[in-house]
Amino acid sequence: DAGITQSPRHKVTETGTPVTLRCHQTENHxxxxxxxxxxxxxxxxxxxxxxxxxxxxxEVSDGYSVSRSKTEDFLLTxxxxxxxxxxxxxxxxxxxxTPGDTQYFGPGTRLTVL
Amino acid sequence: xxxxxxxxxxxxxxxxxxxxxxxxxxxxGSPELFWYVQYSRQRLQLLLRHISRxxxxxxxxDLNKGETSFHLKKPxxxxxxxxxxxxxxxxxxxxxxxxxxxxxxxLSVKP
Numbered sequence: 448d449a450g451i452t453q454s455p456r457h458k459v460t461e462t463g464t465p466v467t468l469r470c471h472q473t474e475n476h477x478x479x480x481x482x483x484x485x486x487x488x489x490x491x492x493x494x495x496x497x498x499x500x501x502x503x504x505x506e507v508s509d510g511y512s513v514s515r516s517k518t519e520d521f522l523l524t525x526x527x528x529x530x531x532x533x534x535x536x537x538x539x540x541x542x543x544x545t546p547g548d549t550q551y552f553g554p555g556t557r558l559t560v561l
Numbered sequence: 562x563x564x565x566x567x568x569x570x571x572x573x574x575x576x577x578x579x580x581x582x583x584x585x586x587x588x589x590g591s592p593e594l595f596w597y598v599q600y601s602r603q604r605l606q607l608l609l610r611h612i613s614r615x616x617x618x619x620x621x622x623d624l625n626k627g628e629t630s631f632h633l634k635k636p637x638x639x640x641x642x643x644x645x646x647x648x649x650x651x652x653x654x655x656x657x658x659x660x661x662x663x664x665x666x667x668l669s670v671k672p
Contacts, residue, residue, distance in 0.1 A: 537604075546593035555604065
């Protein structure tokens with residue numbers, strides 16, 4: 448497995464609380480991505496980063512924010528969690544973000560919002 | 562609209578039977594197509610991509626631009642092929658490598 452870890456791996460929280468998920472890589476890849484996986488929807492891109500402090504929105508960015516203060520860490524924050532954000536969250540990395548580039552995925556974080 | 566469609570939620574076959582997982586896409590431009598696989602309790606990983614025209618674990622996929630399809634095929638299914646399969650595409654060089662995934666097809670290979 449590429450050097451990608453996610454923390455926590457499981458989290459249960461209550462509606463309205465803030466939650467931060469962390470993705471950490473040891474590959475020094477430039478691009479990092481956050482996806483959510485839901486039955487019937489596959490994986491959908493939330494936000495991505497193309498360098499330190501450089502981020503952009505994905506398809507389902509409402510209710511989420513991200514930060515990348517150093518190459519190896521990409522944080523996903525739910526400012527005020529809602530039940531619709533119950534999902535499995537995957538981080539991915541790629542070296543250059545080009546079409547032929549392989550994306551390597553982390554193990555996922557299962558988040559339950561009660 | 563950019564979209565990837567996998568019409569089958571679940572595909573169940575017997576060991577040794579041929580397998581075809583369907584994937585259709587909608588994209589204004591020339592996308593790159595991929596198949597990713599997620600085995601039970603493992604992370605998502607690349608199975609194959611059109612750009613390198615490779616065959617991995619006996620799987621192949623042909624891009625049909627006329628039908629906008631990228632179906633995944635294997636002539637003889639094995640039990641260890643049981644997994645979740647996702648078709649995905651990405652756009653041009655200025656798209657940041659963002660992947661658009663289909664809904665996924667669960668393949669179950671029975672003994």
